[in-house]
Amino acid sequence: MNKITLTIVLFTKLIVAQNYTEYATGSSVDAETNHEFGICLMGGASENDDAMVWFLNKANGGDVVVLRASGSDGYNDYFFTDLGVTLNSVTTFVIDNEAGATDSYVLQKVANAEAIWFAGGDQFDYVSYFKDNAMEDVLNNFINTKGGVIGGTSAGMAILGGGYFSAENGTVTNAQALSNPYHSRMTLGYNDFLDIPFLENVITDTHYDDPDRRGRHAAFLARYATDNNSRAFGIACNEYTAVCIDDSGRAYVYGEYPDYPEFAFFLQSNCVANFMPENCIDGQPLTWNHTGEAIKVAKIPGLYSAENYIDLTDWSNSQGVIWEDWSVNNGSFSNTSSTNPNCDLLSISENDTIGFFVSPNPFSNTITIASQLTNYDIIIYDSFGKQVAQFQNQSQVDTSNLSSGLYFLNVSSEKLDETFKLLKN
Template identity: 35%
Template sequence: MMSISKNFHAVVSFFLFITYSCSAAPITPPIPPVQESYSLGRVGNTDDIESETESGLVLMGGSTDVDAAMRWMIERSGGGDFVIIRVSGGAGYNDYLYGMGGLNSVETLRLNTAEASNNEKVFEILKNAEALFIAGGDQSQYLRLWEGTKVEEAIQYLIHEKQIPIGGTSAGCAIMGEFVYTGEKGSIISQEALQNPYDERLTVRRSSLINHPFLQNTITDQHFSQRNREGRLVGFLARLKSLSENLPLKAIAVDEKTAVAIDKDGQAKVFGQANAFYLVESNADQLPETLQIQTPLTWNLGQQALKYKTVNADQNPSLDLKTWGWEWDGFWFVEAGVLKNN
């Protein structure tokens, strides 16, 4: 009996020693190396190809994407590599675009840090693109994270040297022009912008990020009719007077489920279900009659402050954005914070 007791205690002591040793110094498995997270995936051919591209620009108004405008970009990509960039969200564009056919590959990059925006691999992927599309999201983040980085350098190369089609929807559309509404201090609605065009949320400025040659002295807007943004856009233009150097300020605004496609010759056509709007100053050398802090805007100029034209896919005249010299529908003007037209 004594021998059994000794053996039992020896076994218990051994297991207690092992348990204590493991608790005191746990063995951790090796941590796998962190993978670069800029790419959300690529579908199609893993090898890059070079194709013959044609420059172009797509301004999409948000909500459901416009298939016809996407096919327009694919055609001008020459069947090459289509890249989407965004700050948030997933890779839903990959299968959607690749499923349309005619592309070598589709890849989505999520560029949500300064490191990602200056990553050499990101720079290489962007420069190898034959079409580039900027997804919806928050334009203040796009401007904060991408301006002055390798992303901007790549975009400028794609526009001016490689000359590929570039597009954007919603926030991606909002950053296309020389002038942008940043949204960095929150959103503002039309009534607020017209009652106080110096509201701290009305943040408009010049941008270097895209600033496409066809959009010089131009600001873009989206979700336009659906969110009643007409007055807000006029407020943007009034505030931009100080930056325009007496050149006519212009605007292109696009409704949801609608896109404006601008070809290499500057000819603009509309795709989709609703309208696009074109605005230009009638008298670039004249200031609004009342443009002051905490004071309703008056921009009348004989009821001809801004010329406007509304276009949809059913009418679809080809408008020349090199001249903006077409027949206008009438004028927009503002009296004491109220937008009117004739």
């Protein structure tokens, strides 16, 4: 081999090597286990060990992949040895660009994992490297088909919501977001990246020890509501707090309260017909007030035992919650104490009826509708009020195309109009 050819070969290997760096701990042989679905959201400082044990146990002795765009192998020994959870392997990939994210070897390791963790850093790196390519496809297949456990901290938590702050133009301050919700740094994405159950209309935020984060988070939700004509939701954590969501949608909060002021926050647009911001316009201060009740917030202390929770199928059923009302008036953020809104997401009542009998609940792929009536319409809505299916005069309704979660089934005729709250496994 001559010097020119050798130089070309070495240069090519260097380019490939620069796309990602791998750190591997444990077995190099893939393990297949009876893993479980789950979501772990971490506030951005050092990890809560109890929450991380919850996360790793979902892998059931399988393989963990850590994805990051900076740093090195800090998670490998922590996951594999320090927490006392038996794992087959921990592999960290430090991804340098989209080519590294879509490398066939990296994609296969991600697909084979039972648990995937996103480290902190710059969330726009993750959006740039992982979105609209093969990595996005592999991640969504891992979540929704394989049913693995996924989580992240700081920037890694920021990308997990259906809505997300991309930080494409850098971070945005409280003052910038509230004075102009369409500021050039208010770069948001909507339901076009990761598709994670229970987080579809949610924008996450971290480092909530800084009270200014709350104002800009309110602005994120105002933008989501305005741009999508839909109620908006948010989940946020103080830095040493974690939220762990199981396959039923129940979100438990880990922390060291009352020793430390560690809380998670669950935000939702008020469940009223007129929930939209009064003024969310480019170049003008945000007003989202509605007599001080624009956003209903469940502030949940994180306990060592994680006994406190909120159910994300209805954003109301909960334990240990401190309820607050948040609002913004002409760019000024405020919050006051409140009570559980007991929101019914479609403002309907659950009534027994002799006209229609709907079963089973929970359901899998088929819903049975029994009635003495022969002419009726059937409409299915998701938990955010969006119509997802429509039928007429059917006693067996096929729902195989619907993902797991909470749904509302409305059956109506000339004489009866009933709505049923149903959960799909």
